[in-house]
Amino acid sequence: MSTAAGDPERAVNGLLSVAQLLEDSRLARLYSFVLREGESTIDEIADALEMPRTTAYSDTGTLVDLGVLSRDETQKTHTYTAIPITLTATLDGDEYTVTPTFIEAVGRSSRDQDLDLLLERHGLGKLATALTYAVPYADGSLSERVAARELDLQNAFAIAVLHALREVVEDMRTVDPFIGDIPSARDQRRDD
Template sequence: MSRTSNRADGDIVRDFLSVADLLEEPQLAQLYAYLTREGEATVQDVIDDLELAQGTAYSYVNRLVDAGVVGVTHDEQPRRYAAREIDLTVTAAAGDREYTITPALIHAVGRRETNADIDTYIDRHGVAGLTTALTYAVARERGEVTHRLMAEDLDISPLAAEMILQALRPVVHEHYETGADVSHDTQEGVNE
């Protein structure tokens, strides 16, 4: 991937490849999610908060800057960095499905390193499957679906659906307004 192309023209291929890097490397996704959450941070903040070695932190931040998904917000020392908004829609080869890559999805992928349920789900269903699960997780938190409905729709076990919905819950609450007045337990009891 070229690290020198100009973003001024909105190079879509470069944007896609940059996002693909985030989706393939959970550590980069975790750093991007951190910067999205914090608004902006220094490399020292990254070292302290994510418990990364100094060389690793600098390397990751520089890779994200080179990829164009993180920018320098304050050029004086210490430099401050912020995540750039990502909202990229990809159409499947058959043209029958579209997947939108957002900071919430990147955050979910970043949790793969620390959440075995997300890791297992990605191994079994890929990032596209995680994208679909995230959509269901948002709907669940809004009281619109249950884990049983998700399981039926996606042809997975109700236990697998419940596990991924629970694993994605913190991501949903951080990135989406759910507005649900009903807890899961109450809602699921109503819909069963």
């Protein structure tokens, strides 16, 4: 009897979990908060994210069911911990890895008008592309001018998006174990 490599059920469930985080900025924001903060209680989550406790309970329950948060019920006050996730998608040779940093960018869109407008007008794909420029921009290996030009957006808007994403990258650098898996546009550029 042969066995399949890996766990297809777990992989597909992970795909669906990531998809739900990318569709709901509130869930993405909550997930990213818990990842950055470490163990968090409902009160800490509700206070920091300025949401009603009932919403915090509901959303943490959803994230536990999705398998991206774990709940420690050994103490009277339950605590939640985020499970770092990654998903690599490949289509016709084009590959992109969704990491907690990308999820954080989606979560911030509800509070950042530039990221919100980027998603509204251009979708998740353009956000992913912008993040590939924001990573080398944040570490100083790609200039703002070049990154903005390459994004194929109106220049001032591209710069605003890069600034917002630079903050995302800087905030997630120490908590996203997969940040190095985000492709760098600097490595992919054909001309300098």
